[in-house]
Amino acid sequence: MMNRTPTPRTGTIRTDLQLIADMVVPSSRVLDIGCGDGTLLSYLVHFKGVDGRGIELSPAGVSEAVAHGLAVIQGDAESVVADYPSDAFDYVILSRLLPAIFDVRPMLAELLRIGRNAVVSFPNFAYWRLRAQLLVNGRAPHSHILDSPWYSTQNIRLVTIADFLALASELGVHVERAVLIGRDGRVRRVARPGWFDNLRAEQAVFLISRD
Amino acid sequence: MSSATGGTVRTGVTTSAAPLTANPPGQRTVLGRDAPLRLASGATIGPFNVAWQTYGTLDATRSNAILVCHALTGDQFAAEPHPVTGRPGWWDLAIGPGRPIDTDRYFVICANVLGGCMGTTGPREIDPAIGEPYGLTFPVITIGDMVAAQKLLIDALGIERLFCVLGGSMGAMQVLEWAARYPERVFAACAIAGAARHSAQNIAFHEVGRQAIMADPDWCAGEYFRHGKRPARGLAVARMAAHITYLSDRALHRKFGRSLQDRQAVTFGFDADFQVESYLRHQGSTFVERFDANSYLYITRAMDYFDLAQDRGDGVLANAFKASPVRFCVVSFTSDWLFPTVESRTIVHALNAAAAAVSFVEIETDAGHDAFLLDEPEFFRVLSGFLGGAAELAGIARRTVA
Numbered sequence: 001m002m003n004r005t006p007t008p009r010t011g012t013i014r015t016d017l018q019l020i021a022d023m024v025v026p027s028s029r030v031l032d033i034g035c036g037d038g039t040l041l042s043y044l045v046h047f048k049g050v051d052g053r054g055i056e057l058s059p060a061g062v063s064e065a066v067a068h069g070l071a072v073i074q075g076d077a078e079s080v081v082a083d084y085p086s087d088a089f090d091y092v093i094l095s096r097l098l099p100a101i102f103d104v105r106p107m108l109a110e111l112l113r114i115g116r117n118a119v120v121s122f123p124n125f126a127y128w129r130l131r132a133q134l135l136v137n138g139r140a141p142h143s144h145i146l147d148s149p150w151y152s153t154q155n156i157r158l159v160t161i162a163d164f165l166a167l168a169s170e171l172g173v174h175v176e177r178a179v180l181i182g183r184d185g186r187v188r189r190v191a192r193p194g195w196f197d198n199l200r201a202e203q204a205v206f207l208i209s210r211d
Numbered sequence: 212m213s214s215a216t217g218g219t220v221r222t223g224v225t226t227s228a229a230p231l232t233a234n235p236p237g238q239r240t241v242l243g244r245d246a247p248l249r250l251a252s253g254a255t256i257g258p259f260n261v262a263w264q265t266y267g268t269l270d271a272t273r274s275n276a277i278l279v280c281h282a283l284t285g286d287q288f289a290a291e292p293h294p295v296t297g298r299p300g301w302w303d304l305a306i307g308p309g310r311p312i313d314t315d316r317y318f319v320i321c322a323n324v325l326g327g328c329m330g331t332t333g334p335r336e337i338d339p340a341i342g343e344p345y346g347l348t349f350p351v352i353t354i355g356d357m358v359a360a361q362k363l364l365i366d367a368l369g370i371e372r373l374f375c376v377l378g379g380s381m382g383a384m385q386v387l388e389w390a391a392r393y394p395e396r397v398f399a400a401c402a403i404a405g406a407a408r409h410s411a412q413n414i415a416f417h418e419v420g421r422q423a424i425m426a427d428p429d430w431c432a433g434e435y436f437r438h439g440k441r442p443a444r445g446l447a448v449a450r451m452a453a454h455i456t457y458l459s460d461r462a463l464h465r466k467f468g469r470s471l472q473d474r475q476a477v478t479f480g481f482d483a484d485f486q487v488e489s490y491l492r493h494q495g496s497t498f499v500e501r502f503d504a505n506s507y508l509y510i511t512r513a514m515d516y517f518d519l520a521q522d523r524g525d526g527v528l529a530n531a532f533k534a535s536p537v538r539f540c541v542v543s544f545t546s547d548w549l550f551p552t553v554e555s556r557t558i559v560h561a562l563n564a565a566a567a568a569v570s571f572v573e574i575e576t577d578a579g580h581d582a583f584l585l586d587e588p589e590f591f592r593v594l595s596g597f598l599g600g601a602a603e604l605a606g607i608a609r610r611t612v613a
Binding site for chain 1: 538540541556559560563564566568569570571572573574575589592593595596597599600601603604
């Protein structure tokens with residue numbers, strides 16, 4: 001599940017969300033797809049002065065976000081994105097939602113149609129601890145991020161950093177920046193993640209744009 | 212209540228010729244005195260009255276006004292006891308100090324729609340030109356005409372920009388019309404259980420209601436006021452049919468099931484054996500005490516004609532909201548089959564295409580269309596949250612200093 005920590009609307013947000021926020025230029029137009037209860041969006045609106053919109057599937061998340069004054073609509077991201085005109089946003093954010101997208105390729109194309117840039121974050125399935133779980137226990141890996149069992153997880157696309165880079169290059173998407181989060185939230189910025197990064201990073205945040 | 216009656220609806224008011232409320236208490240403003248209002252039909256009207264009520268206090272900069280638009284059979288008495296029925300206002304649950312539409316913070320205006328029968332000029336009112344009620348000589352009006360009349364009232368009140376226009380059902384239609392027509396006069400807009408056009412199914416239901424009224428011999432071709440009559444039976448049937456559409460199968464089942472009314476077994480007759488029948492008869496008979504039959508014809512017609520894409524967007528709804536600065540909130544209810552969620556999604560789709568700021572929530576409830584009038588905590592949370600967020604952006608103080 002894509003649960004967001006229901007933090008109060010203060011200046012402190014989860015590390016991966018903070019890294020996403022750091023990639024967003026102040027006062028820009030932002031769409032957060034799968035915005036949950038609006039934690040990140042709220043931060044962006046209040047601390048970066050963005051014109052923020054959100055899409056969220058869960059009614060509870062939408063209620064919470066709207067009740068905090070955010071412009072969030074309820075709906076399935078994959079069908080709703082088609083509603084927006086091209087270049088409607090400076091940044092389209094897909095935070096931890098990529099593994100739950102059914103049709104990934106058109107979705108990535110849509111992100112960069114409606115937005116000039118996209119910020120995509122996901123848990124890295126090639127993280128060494130996950131690899132070890134599969135290798136040693138022979139069971140579907142789980143972690144504090146991938147916390148649902150195999151039979152009920154929303155994460156149907158078990159994507160790794162290497163996979164994402166390969167798809168990006170296949171789609172002609174430009175990878176502007178990558179930020180990797182290791183164990184205990186250690187953050188590393190790299191020009192282009194390599195083999196060892198794919199092993200060591202638990203999460204990745206990519207800033208991508210049209211080529 | 213109706214256990215001793217036969218198959219007809221006994222209202223006790225069928226032969227009463229007295230006006231429903233010749234002069235409801237409250238505010239009334241004469242508009243269109245200098246220049247008459249030109250209606251969508253091409254006809255003009257003016258001068259005409261608009262009856263309105265307010266709750267809360269208008270702040271010094273006149274920036275905290277919320278216009279609440281009422282539904283088909285509502286009126287301006289939104290948050291106070293109704294002068295005719297004595298019952299609480301139709302949106303008493305939502306409007307008041309500390310309520311979702313917080314009158315400690317906002318100044319709420321609610322006006323009876325053009326064509327209505329609670330003090331705003333409508334078919335029941337006297338046509339100054341001939342000195343007797345308009346009846347069917349009253350021009351056919353549209354949702355756009357209602358909004359144009361409201362705008363004249365807002366002008367007269369000296370309010371440059373409404374903080375929010377808000378309403379459910381037909382009220383939502385007015386909200387959308389306001390936002391499309393006067394975007395610079397509206398900061399936020401909240402359309403609840405509404406649609407950007409009236410569906411074929413809904414036009415069909417309205418036609419049933421109108422036919423019921425017109426089939427009542429006491430309707431007298433719309434001139435019942437001349438004959439000292441009122442088509443109470445026809446109007447009651449119209450209300451009964453409409454009332455079913457405001458509920459849901461589950462809500463009816465939950466409320467009544469197949470329970471019998473004050474009896475142990477069915478009577479093998481056409482008396483109101485079932486509680487649901489008795490309930491509907493009661494709805495019908497109380498309605499005719501406060502509503503004018505011709506008004507019902509005119510207002511249902513206005514809803515039928517509503518098609519915002521056609522009227523304001525050359526067939527494309529998004530065009531009606533192009534470059535709109537208005538912040539929108541659209542709300543629907545899962546069990547509403549009169550104005551189903553798909554209608555709200557159409558609005559949201561268009562607003563997204565127009566790159567407008569929009570929130571949309573579908574509230575889970577089994578209460579049907581009427582859910583917007585009930586105590587739905589999730590809905591109220593969204594409503595007050597949306598208003599609070601918008602108020603912060605609009606710079607409206609938390610509490611109005613009287």
